Amino acid sequence: MHMEMESSLLSIETLVKKIKKEMFSNFDLYSFVSKSAYDTAWLAMIPNTQHCDHPMFRGCLDWVLRNQKEEGFWGESDSNGVPTIDSLPATLASMVALKKWNVGGTNIKKGLAFVHENAEMLLKEKQHCLPRWFAIVFPAMVELAQETGFDVADNLNGVLSHAFYKRQQILKIEELVDDYHYPPLLSYLEALSSTCDIDREFIASYLSEDGSLFQSPSATAQAFMVTGDDKCKDYLLSLVQRCPYGVPAMYPMDEGLIKLCMVNQMQKLGLAEYVNEEIEEILSEVYWTYEKHEAEMRNVNLNPQKIYKDSLAFRLLRMHGYKVTPWSFCWFVHHEDILTYIENNSGCFMSAMISVYRATDLMFSGEYELKEARSFSRKLLEKNMVPGCEEDNLVMIPNLQEVVEHELSLPWIARMDHLDHRFWIEANNVDALWVAKASFYRLSCLQNKNLMKLAVENYKFRQSIYQNELEELKRWSKERGLSDMGFGREKTTYCYFAVATSSTLPHDSVVRLLVAKSGILITVADDFFDMEGSIKELQCLTEAIQRWDGKGLIGHAKIIFDALDDLVSDTAKKHLHQQGSDITENLHDIWRETFASWMVEATWSSTGYMPSLHEYLDTGMTSIAAHTMVLPASCFLNPKLPNHKLKCCQYETITKLLMATTRLLNDIQSYEKEKLDGKTNLVLLHLNRSRQGEIEDSIAYANEILDEKKRELLKLALIDDLNDLPKPCKLLHLSCLKVFQMFFYSTNLFDSNTDLLHDIKKAIYIPPEYQIHKPLKPLLPLFPSTLEKKYSKTQSHLIRTFKYQSTRNFIGQHFTRTTSRVGYEKMVISPKFKLCFA
Template identity: 40%
Template sequence: MDTESYYTERMKEEVALLFSDDSYCCSLLPPSAYDTAWVAMIGSGGGAARPLFPQCVEWILANQRKEGFWGDGQRALDSVAATIVSVLALHQWNTGRASIERGLEYLRANIEKILVQCHGGIPRWFTIVFPGLLELTQSKDLRVLRGHDVMQLVNDIFKRRTTILTAFDHCWSLFNGRSSGSDQYYPPLTMFLEALPPSSRPKHELILAQLMEDGSLFRSPSATAAAFMITGDANCLKYLQDMMQRCSDIVPPVFPVDQNLIRLCLVDHLSRLGCGQFFEEEIKDLLDHNYRNWIKQHQEQSTTNCVLSEQIYSDTLAFYLLRTYGYPVTARKLCWFMDDKGILVHIRENHNEFLGAMYGIYRAAQLMFPEEVDLHNAKLFSLEVLTKCLPRKDFEGKDKVMTDFQKEIARELELPWLLRMDHLEHRLYIERTKGYWLWIGKTNICRLSHPKCLMQLAVDNFTKRQSIYRNELQMLNRWSEESGLSKMGFGREKTTYCYFLATVPTCLPLHCELRKIVAKNATLVTIADDFFDEKGTESELETLTEAVNRWEGDNLYSHSKVIFDALHELVNEVEFNAFRDHDKTVKDALQEMWRDAFNSWLKESKWSRCKHVPSTDEYIDVAMVSVAIQVMTLPACYITHPKVPVDGKLGSRYCKMTELSMLCARLLNDIGSYMRELGDGKFNMVPLYVKENLESSIEDSVGHIKTVLERKGKEFLELFLNQEYGGVPRVWKELHVATLKAFWMLYDSNNKFDSPTALLQAIRMAFYEPLAIDA
């Protein structure tokens, strides 16, 4: 094993530990400045003026940002709360005077601006915590506010807190601290015990009655620290000591955390980094376990989680990953909350606290199957909520700067699953990610850290792919030149485009031969299609089609001979590989497929020459074949598995998945190119629909076709993700989805394939530009 391979294996072994070692998995939890400061305020016994956990004080001193705040600068309200309590902790132990002053100056300079930016969207947790922290600073003579305007904003928050506290004053439960009525959807108020005014704290026995088995208050280190300081309960202390030991003296936002949820996040993170193939066994074991639990709880609504948003988020992530990996899960367990009008009202009114949950819902709905009405409705609801969080124009009409999470939401909303080019998505995620967003804790969001070895593995893997792709593209360009296809002198020379489209839609561990076969067939289709559309005379086209039908090209010359010879060579290449690897011949199937394509091109050429206007049914029967996605996809399929599955309509030589990809590719091509084709005097589905539906406009026709595409896309997705769809090998499914995604990206909004520049930047990013990792 060479040095590079040894280093890669060591990195993979280290990452694999996250699936088996609970302590190592805990290391992914980020430190919480807010919770650390509360734990730091616990004094040692005997009245000594020193902290019980001095390591927390040291952490505060070592982790103040240069701007003066503590916490994540991407989340301003979190940083305000963390900074106030960090200042309080340092003040309590009379240390870090310079840090205290810098923290206070940051607060005085920024609180008003932050509250103005968040005005009208301040989450409930901040409404409870912020006034309590201000009251503590006032009792310590620490001035954190400056200016009349900020006092008005602060007074509004105090009034909102009073409303919340009044609603809970007489509603404490001995079991879970919840109130009745509309407040049942909120986390228990004791989750924020550290910030409650003394008059609103429950009695000691009620606090102790709400402790969990591990001694915590709802897994919150800060609330548990407050519970210990108030009650002196030994179980609270043991919880805090165990937490510090398990987390290596780091205070996370939640402890203990659901290890299964963390590992599901890890699987998602690995997939988005493009590294999932390195951990197939670990991922399968984890998802098998989750699928068994999913089936067991299929008829049950989980109510064990005290935070509604976290419950929804956990369910959506499990569903998304299980469906992505082909497990037969239904969406009902995911959408139960849609039946509760009270929950829907609550989410709308508190949308900032449900962004993670709604992001998970929308993402899961990207994998929607036909007839999943519940999931469709949940998707529309989540879209409504998520749209509220995206920044609008500022006072000068300029776009506001988005946070990292807002960018992630915007990306999710603008790019349906079938439009995503995996290789480029991996690049974007690697360059942007500073950790994986996790929707847990009192503020509903934190970012899991990732081991340096994982990011290095992702960077090395992406860079290696780029190198492989560049070498393959060079080989393909040589083939195109040597075959004569790049020297035809007409039409579109799209060898680089075709290789790009054969490569970037998925990053499967497919060997080089498959990518090259797809790209070669796509290049040949482009040249042959242009020959039938632009260059060939009627006699030449008939002669070439006859030669393909006979599979004999001796009487051909010029362009026709170049096309036939390239086709003949390609079919022989696929036949050789299939026979070598599987001892099976596929030449007859390949020849019949190409005969279908050439006959369809000839028929369309004759329609155009004689100005024939076919019916939509007549047109689609021919056009599904003439789009030729089948001859781009199936030759590579035959190399991997030469037995031809047939589950389509009677008499068809294509399976249902191939037929769906043919139909979708044709409709996509038509809505992306109908303007050009009308200019050339040709019809496609867009104007033909108008002709048969006289009350419809071109815009109506495009809308109708997009509706059909949406439905057929869901049908295709169901076949792709359904392990029980028999007869079609997994690698066939992967190749089909790769070529269909290429068509979807090319023609969804306009015709990028005919543009000389539309894909150039994407090609540079896919093959040539090195990764640019954000600092």
């Protein structure tokens, strides 16, 4: 095992060097943005002004020739390699470009075969919820293909009529440029020539200073062919010079946004630790720009790209300790007309709203505009996840539904970092940047094999560390007699899983094991006080802890004391050896305080005493013992917690907030159990003091306090100069809060023996499932009889995904999907529901 880990570490180091060279050293930012086959094909159609029988941009034509997919299509596909409806206009445009210059006969035949065999199936799924961009572009490309001599319409009579009807409605209702639709109709100029009489002067009046028509390469290509404007030509020449091997769907692009997305990608894959210096350099540059232009950020250029960038910048900067204001991106929440505009054009704002929603995870006290932005973005995301919505974005961004469900189902504060990294590794290709005119942007580093290989290797390397440490922890627990007490909860694995997955520090073995051992001891001792020990036994154990002498203890009390004494002694020795100071007495005091609080609560229960809310919380903050796990471990971080911060009377505000929030989280989910056990907690105390109150009111009261204290803690944990506590110590406090949120978010997972087992397996034992998917050929329909036969014996099996997008509509009539925490799909026969796949 040791040799395997060394080999894995060497492989990781090699990959890190490659990634740094590829992504952070003298790189071209445009190389990280996906190419648009549709826009490249339009540039390939432009004739040379000097030799009209030759293309102006031969490189674009060559790109079209070289970048046809094996199945015959051009354009986008989902994470399984299955073409999206974006592939239809892209394929038609590419075929037209090749035919115009009489090249690529084989490519054209394959493209035509793809359209004939698959267009109807791709369109049938979405014929009643076609996105606006598609309804504008696709009919025009069909007409253009027909004019070029391709017979594509006859096979599509059944599904094409709806697209043409929707285009007719759009052209009837919308003006070429208005204040209600994004992007405006004129940005689809290449698709309007046959239906609208647009004069050259009108087109020229909307050209940007750079010569483009709404930064759209395809629309500008058409504008140049119509007007011959030199500004358009200069724009196109500049574009091709910068992007000679295929052009993006929008140009120019915000290079700062590309850099932010690279940082975001490294963090989501769990790789930020390897490029910390590079990340800090990028964020420092972003922050300088942020400060310089903060006053200009509001009410300027309302578009998805800007909102996406500003909200992403806010989240990344705040996560890294910078002081930033929410107004940089959520100023729009106080403008009803803008909110209406975004709702009316929600298809183009989906990626932006996901980014806004993520940014609001980092809400501090008093930031009400973030609360409003969170509510608005969540409402819009939920609305667009409804199958059959008018602006169905599931066809635009592959696996968007999976991403939205991931974000909305469990808040960031309750998600474990390690498992989050796994989600993004396995999701593959789901994180589009922002919606463009007729496609979407995506970082091509998502397809970087070295990057994804590094993410997988790094995840598996962490798992090998976690497996070894968990086995060591199990041996310790068994040797100390803690795993065989015969009462209470045996939570060795749970405790280790929580501390290992909440943090992104893979090599801090001392810290993880110390927190986990403390958690095991706390669980066993707390259960002894709650359910096993008599008042006399508890009093004897508490007194032994106070004098730190276990003489006279027997049975369970002796086992607990001896294990605790061993843990404290071992911790103090390691600290003396590593840090050069003795913290034995500090550790004794923390544990004395904790045991004393348990004794107080046990006395309350035995006597029926009802403390005041203040009295209860003062004791309960200590008895939850979060600080008992975090503070000793913080002494081994780098930089470490100063010794004097261990003293009971000198706890930092962030520590007190952690103690309060973890107590409240526990109380909100455990009040029913504690009521049956004859104990009390904050929810029950509030209910008893509310003469005509309902339990829901008491829960709301506790949640209100909890939310406020969480936001205060988050601010202290993230912002660098609010206190003198070392950053790693503050982040360990935040990790502990995330653990308690995970255990007590909507139910009491800590007391369940089964709910977390699969997450534990995924975190520690099961390697991530990742591969570069290649679509299968040929892409043909599966007949119902074949499908029924294939799945008749697999109704209860867990099935990862389907190979063909074309079969999903049929499958939806026969199965419903239930999604578990592990992200698999269980198929259950039911003709009543329609399955909607992302």
